[in-house]
Amino acid sequence: MKIAVYSGNIPSTTFIENLINNLSSTGIKILLFGKKFREVKYNENVEILDTPDSGPALLFFIIKESFKSIFRNPALYSKALRKIFSGDRGFKNNLKELGMILPIINNEPDIFHIQWGKTLHKNPYLFELMSCRFALSLRGAHINYSPINDKALAESYKKYFPLIDGFHAVSEAISKEAQKYGADSKKIKVIYSGVSDEFQNRIPAHKSDSSEILKIISIGRYHWKKGYHYALDAMKIMIKNGIKFKYTIIAQGDVPEEILFMLDDTELKSRVELKSGMPHDLLMKELSGSDILILPSVEEGIANVVLESMALGIPVISTDCGGMNEAITDGADGFIVKLREPEMLAEKITELGKMKGELKEEIILSALNKVKKKFSNENLKKGFQDFYVSILNT
Amino acid sequence: MRIGLVLPEAPQYSETFFNLKIKGLKESGFDVVLFTGKKNKKKSDLEIRSAYLVKKRNIFSQVLMYVYVILKAFLLSPKRSLKLFRLESEDGKSFNESLKSVYINAHIISEEIDILHFGFATMALRRENTAKSMDALMSVSFRGYDINIYPLKNPGCYKKVWENTDKVHTISEYLRSKAIRNGLSENTPFKKITPAIDPDKLPQTEIRKDISSPRILTVGRLNWIKNYETAISAMKMLADEGVNFEYTIVGVGPEIERLKFAVYQYDLGDKIIFAGKKSHEEVKELMNSADIYLQPSFEEGFCVSVLEAQAAGLMCIVSDAEGLKENVIDGETGWVVPKRDFRTFKKKITEVTEMSYENRKKISDNARLRVINEFKAEDQKKYFKEFFETMTKKA
Numbered sequence: 001m002k003i004a005v006y007s008g009n010i011p012s013t014t015f016i017e018n019l020i021n022n023l024s025s026t027g028i029k030i031l032l033f034g035k036k037f038r039e040v041k042y043n044e045n046v047e048i049l050d051t052p053d054s055g056p057a058l059l060f061f062i063i064k065e066s067f068k069s070i071f072r073n074p075a076l077y078s079k080a081l082r083k084i085f086s087g088d089r090g091f092k093n094n095l096k097e098l099g100m101i102l103p104i105i106n107n108e109p110d111i112f113h114i115q116w117g118k119t120l121h122k123n124p125y126l127f128e129l130m131s132c133r134f135a136l137s138l139r140g141a142h143i144n145y146s147p148i149n150d151k152a153l154a155e156s157y158k159k160y161f162p163l164i165d166g167f168h169a170v171s172e173a174i175s176k177e178a179q180k181y182g183a184d185s186k187k188i189k190v191i192y193s194g195v196s197d198e199f200q201n202r203i204p205a206h207k208s209d210s211s212e213i214l215k216i217i218s219i220g221r222y223h224w225k226k227g228y229h230y231a232l233d234a235m236k237i238m239i240k241n242g243i244k245f246k247y248t249i250i251a252q253g254d255v256p257e258e259i260l261f262m263l264d265d266t267e268l269k270s271r272v273e274l275k276s277g278m279p280h281d282l283l284m285k286e287l288s289g290s291d292i293l294i295l296p297s298v299e300e301g302i303a304n305v306v307l308e309s310m311a312l313g314i315p316v317i318s319t320d321c322g323g324m325n326e327a328i329t330d331g332a333d334g335f336i337v338k339l340r341e342p343e344m345l346a347e348k349i350t351e352l353g354k355m356k357g358e359l360k361e362e363i364i365l366s367a368l369n370k371v372k373k374k375f376s377n378e379n380l381k382k383g384f385q386d387f388y389v390s391i392l393n394t
Numbered sequence: 395m396r397i398g399l400v401l402p403e404a405p406q407y408s409e410t411f412f413n414l415k416i417k418g419l420k421e422s423g424f425d426v427v428l429f430t431g432k433k434n435k436k437k438s439d440l441e442i443r444s445a446y447l448v449k450k451r452n453i454f455s456q457v458l459m460y461v462y463v464i465l466k467a468f469l470l471s472p473k474r475s476l477k478l479f480r481l482e483s484e485d486g487k488s489f490n491e492s493l494k495s496v497y498i499n500a501h502i503i504s505e506e507i508d509i510l511h512f513g514f515a516t517m518a519l520r521r522e523n524t525a526k527s528m529d530a531l532m533s534v535s536f537r538g539y540d541i542n543i544y545p546l547k548n549p550g551c552y553k554k555v556w557e558n559t560d561k562v563h564t565i566s567e568y569l570r571s572k573a574i575r576n577g578l579s580e581n582t583p584f585k586k587i588t589p590a591i592d593p594d595k596l597p598q599t600e601i602r603k604d605i606s607s608p609r610i611l612t613v614g615r616l617n618w619i620k621n622y623e624t625a626i627s628a629m630k631m632l633a634d635e636g637v638n639f640e641y642t643i644v645g646v647g648p649e650i651e652r653l654k655f656a657v658y659q660y661d662l663g664d665k666i667i668f669a670g671k672k673s674h675e676e677v678k679e680l681m682n683s684a685d686i687y688l689q690p691s692f693e694e695g696f697c698v699s700v701l702e703a704q705a706a707g708l709m710c711i712v713s714d715a716e717g718l719k720e721n722v723i724d725g726e727t728g729w730v731v732p733k734r735d736f737r738t739f740k741k742k743i744t745e746v747t748e749m750s751y752e753n754r755k756k757i758s759d760n761a762r763l764r765v766i767n768e769f770k771a772e773d774q775k776k777y778f779k780e781f782f783e784t785m786t787k788k789a
Contacts, residue, residue: 145655224618224652233734258618260546261692299655339659340627 001388002029004109004132006100007116010036010048014280015139015193015304016115020046022194022381028388031107033100049103054092058099065102076105076129083125097123104130111135111165111388117142121156133165133391138178138188140170140301141225144322147181157181166391168384170301171323189390191383192326195307195375214245214353217290217314219283219305220297221252222259227296227319232262232272233342234296234349239267243350250286252277288312292352295319298339302327307375310334310367315360317348327375333366396425397782398507398530400517403432404442411589411698412513416440418775424782429502443501460497467500474503478527485523485554499524509533509782515540515552515573522554531785533561536569538695538717543619545576553577560788563587563781565696568716582788585781588720589698590774591705593766598707599682601755605747607638611684611708613677613699614691616647616668621713623656624690627736630660632743642684644669644677681706686746691715692733704728705765707758709746711739727761 003023007016010032017040024030024045032042033049042048052058069077080101084094100123104112113135114120120136127134147154158181161167167188169175175188220226228249235247255274263269275286287293293309293316300322307327309316316334318324328334335352337344352360397419405412419426427441446463448456467475475496482492496503502510502524510525512518512534525532534555545551556577562584564570570584610629614620622643629641643653643666650668657666672680681687687703687710694700694717701721703710710728712718722728729746731738746754 145651145658148658149651149654224649225655229618256618257543257546258692261543261619264546298659340623340656 001111001392002031002107002109003388004031004033004104004107004112006033006112006114006119008034008119010034010050011038011040012115018194018196018377019380019384022377023384026381026385028385031109033103049107051099051103053096053099058095062095062099062102065099065106068106069102072106080105080125080129083129087124093122097125101126101129104132108132111391113137113168115139117157118146118153120160121153127160127163133394134163135166135168135387135391136161136164138167138169138174138183140174140299140322143174143177143181144299144301145225154181157183165394166387168387171326173323173326174301189383189387191380191387192375193302193304193307194377194380195304195311195371196377212244214243214349215289215291216245216247216294216349217250217287217292218248218294218296219250219287220295220303221277222254222256225297225299226251227298227340229258229262230298230319230340230342230345231294231296232259232268234294234345235271236265236268237343237346238350239271241346241350243353245271245349245353246273247271248273248275248286248290250275250278250283284308284312287314290314292317292349294345294349295324296345297321297324300324306334307371311371313364313368315352315363316367317345317352319345327370328367329370333363333370395423395509395782396427396507398427398429398502398505398510399513400429400502400510400521401431401513402517403430404428404436404438404440414590414771414774415778418771418778419782422775422779424779427505427507429505443505445501446497448498463497463500464493467496467503471503474527475500478503478523481523481527495520495523499527503528509785511535511782515555516544518555518559519551522558525560526558531560531787532558533563533781533785534559535563536565536573536695538569538619538693541569541572541576542693542695550577556582561585561781561785565589566717566720568720569695572716583785585777587774587777587781588696588769589701590769590771591698591701591765592771593705593762596678596702596705597682598705598758598762599684601707601751601758602685603751605685605754608640608685608743608747609683610639610641610686610688610743611644611680611703612642612688612690613644613672613680613702614689614697615645616643616649616653618649619692619694620645620647621690621692621734622649622653624713624734624736624739625688626653626656626660626662626666628690628739628743629662629666631736631740633660633662633665635744637744637747639665641666641688642669642680643667644672644680646671677702678706681708684708686711686743687728688739688743689713689715689718690733690739691718694718694721697721700728701765701769704761705769707762709754709757710761711742711746713739723760723764727757727764 011017020030024043030046032046033051035053036050052061084098109132111133115137161182167183169188169190172190175190179185287309293314295303295306295318297319298321302323306316306318318328318336319339320336321339325336328336330336335348337348416426430444433444478496479492482495498520507530509531514537515534518534562582564586565588574580632639687708689700689712691713693715696717700712704727710722712722712730713733714730715733719730722730724730729742731742
């Protein structure tokens with residue numbers, strides 16, 4: 001089985017890199033293409049096709065691939081040229097699309113797996129030219145909120161979703177959202193993200209209850225959807241209630257004005273620490289040293305950091321957004337609070353901070369078991385194998 | 395007396411504050427010249443000098459332009475150019491940076507003016523020594539963004555501006571106190587002149603007998619500082635209680651995706667309307683068909699929209715952002731509730747919808763009367779005249 005994976009950039013996001021590594025380890029041949037930004041090591045089943053997207057490099061690439069293509073399948077090649085250059089999207093965009101399509105024509109994958117919904121409309125001829133099957137991953141913002149404001153994007157989903165042979169949804173919640181844009185529920189398979197094996201055999205860290213200051217942490221880039229402004233509201237409430245705590249946010253990117261503005265408050269500033277993004281192993285160390293992970297988001301697929309936190313034995317309080325309630329069963333293996341409700345978040349943090357050892361351990365243990373059972377890399381591998389086979393059999 | 399007013403661009407029709415200000419100054423007998431960053435494309439009866447461009451694209455033409463402007467500055471205003479260059483050097487700027495300052499300020503120092511007035515504090519950045527180099531007085535107006543936001547990412551940015559400013563114009567007590575927190579000396583002379591509006595252009599809205607199905611309105615850019623999320627959460631509570639309301643948000647801005655998502659998530663799509671950009675006339679019409687005006691902002695310098703809503707006699711519910719506390723008198727011309735507290739916002743909306751017609755009418759009249767009496771354009775004109783006439787060189 002040969003799968004072409006297109007995500008635009010090589011290397012891609014943590015999630016997609018994890019997917020590539022897991023799939024290739026099962027013997028599936030992966031043809032990875034996109035623009036290569038730096039060297040990445042994959043196993044022998046992964047073939048990288050660095051496709052430039054502009055400049056002389058793109059021209060050179062097209063010439064090279066054209067030769068191959070004329071030799072292999074001249075009819076298809078001429079059809080591709082005719083189709084692509086018949087559009088009125090400008091010469092540059094036509095070249096870009098040609099640069100994307102030629103390597104797929106030349107490599108004849110069984111399935112073309114598109115990672116981002118937003119890229120569908122950029123390659124309108126892909127579906128007409130290629131005889132392979134198409135898979136699309138349904139992820140976070142692309143499905144959950146971008147099409148709400150961007151009507152053209154919503155229309156493009158309605159147009160192209162019927163041409164997709166199989167959808168991979170990162171959660172049940174996102175599967176439901178995608179159906180609003182015409183994704184056929186029978187073609188959608190929910191495959192949960194997997195937590196790296198290194199966590200699986202780790203014994204949950206036992207926290208002593210003696211520490212007086214509650215160490216709260218959040219991890220994730222700065223973006224409004226992460227809801228850090230609500231978390232800071234909750235922290236203000238906790239200060240008012242006399243709770244002793246320290247809140248750390250680890251996030252990539254520039255600190256937004258909104259957060260800086262909220263932290264222009266002496267008391268809050270003394271309790272909150274902002275750290276910039278760091279390598280994954282250091283991140284996990286920070287997480288392990290905390291008492292509670294909070295996810296104040298208003299939108300998520302299923303936040304990976306929550307799964308990691310559950311695997312590491314750090315109790316989680318998450319908002320009820322996206323697929324988070326598929327990861328956490330409130331009160332059993334973590335806690336779920338209502339969206340956009342700082343008061344409830346503050347209350348729950350306080351409650352968890354006071355929770356007695358035994359009860360807390362029970363939750364920690366249940367969380368670990370949940371991750372092992374539901375969010376293992378084994379499940380992910382098997383899920384994708386079944387997914388691809390079912391697409392080929394349709 | 396000739397005043398040089400530094401603004402990013404010539405004020406558009408919609409920028410009531412600056413248009414009124416300039417008109418007032420001229421009527422008071424001042425000569426006004428406008429220094430703008432952008433070239434003015436529209437015809438204007440104002441005297442406008444725009445800055446020489448800084449183009450990053452075409453290095454060749456930029457170099458030519460640079461040499462031309464610098465030569466011109468040193469030939470035509472040798473004393474001032476030299477002085478500016480020297481002052482900049484004394485502030486620790488490199489040769490190149492100091493020369494660049496001459497370039498940036500060339501369109502200003504070639505003019506004869508008595509006072510150089512910066513319409514925003516940010517406009518004075520990189521122009522801290524300009525007034526000094528021309529032996530003119532320097533004054534600065536504070537706006538919300540200048541004082542509340544810009545220094546967050548640029549701490550200490552106004553140090554030199556404060557040192558050289560002879561007089562400050564603030565639109566609220568709060569902005570001045572915040573500027574003092576950011577390093578402005580308490581001894582710098584200042585005058586508070588609030589924005590003014592023309593009440594004749596905004597007739598009082600006829601109060602409906604029954605507002606149990608309220609029509610609610612907010613006007614303002616869709617950015618985080620306006621904090622629309624609080625209003626949207628309050629709307630969700632209203633909807634959950636079965637209240638049949640309509641909430642219109644007028645404005646455009648970077649947070650549209652975030653706000654539309656909140657509305658979608660709460661399933662309020664049929665009750666909350668994003669009206670987009672609206673003209674003065676259209677806003678007037680919307681004000682005249684609304685019952686309640688909301689301003690949930692995180693922070694405001696003063697907020698002209700709330701002033702307009704009071705002139706229109708709407709029931710104004712605003713957050714306790716500092717500038718708003720000076721704008722609305724709680725319980726008399728509207729209500730002030732804790733910011734980011736959507737429950738209290740909701741509670742207040744419910745209370746207002748349950749108020750008797752007579753009591754609402756009283757608030758409406760109070761609000762309109764206060765705006766007419768205390769925020770007159772005529773007064774603003776007088777205050778600005780005084781502001782500039784009584785200006786003296788800082789000791």
